[in-house]
Amino acid sequence: MLGYWLDLEKNMNFEERLQRAIDEAGISQSELGRRIGVNSQTVSNWCNSGIFPRTEKLALFPQALGKPLYWFFMTDEEEEQIASITASKTVLNQKQKALLEVFDQLPESEQERFIDLAKARLEELDAFMAEFLRRRKIDPPL
Structure with missing residues (x-):
């Protein structure tokens, strides 16, 4: 029933x-x-x-x-x-998918190192751009 x-x-x-x-x-x-x-x-x-x-x-x-x-x-x-x-799901492009595939193959300790390296590289690029803009006397965008 x-x-x-x-x-x-x-x-x-x-x-x-x-x-x-x-x-x-x-x-x-x-x-x-x-x-x-x-x-x-x-x-x-x-x-x-x-x-x-x-x-x-x-x-x-x-x-x-x-x-x-x-x-x-x-x-x-x-x-x-x-x-x-x-x-709530982010759609990844091909480069993001490729990066995640490589990242997922790393041991956990190497994943942490990879993240730290990526952050350090980003900080280097930010510093480079800040110096470049300062030398060109260009105000950085907000």
Whole structure:
């Protein structure tokens, strides 16, 4: 019996998220139907009657609505959690990735030394630039 209620809840969530995706895409149920090859009544049933699309039609949702397929089956809380996790992640460029790959291969003691060397080099460059600007009588940027 519990499984029935869980399935019912997922159906309701699917219906709501499907309608939200349609609204966010700025299209009508009829337009979604046209994009995936069904009539508007079929789309209406998906949005309002707890009827799931066939697998081959469901597979067309991401392209038709611009949402990944898993999005239609998650809760708002799950979506918020994923958004907060991914928003806090820094995207690395190729040089940063290469540097981390080398760094990760070093023993821990060498990692500390590597960090110290990088800091010392940065201080040297800062001192060089400060001297260069002083000799050129250029005010350093704030």
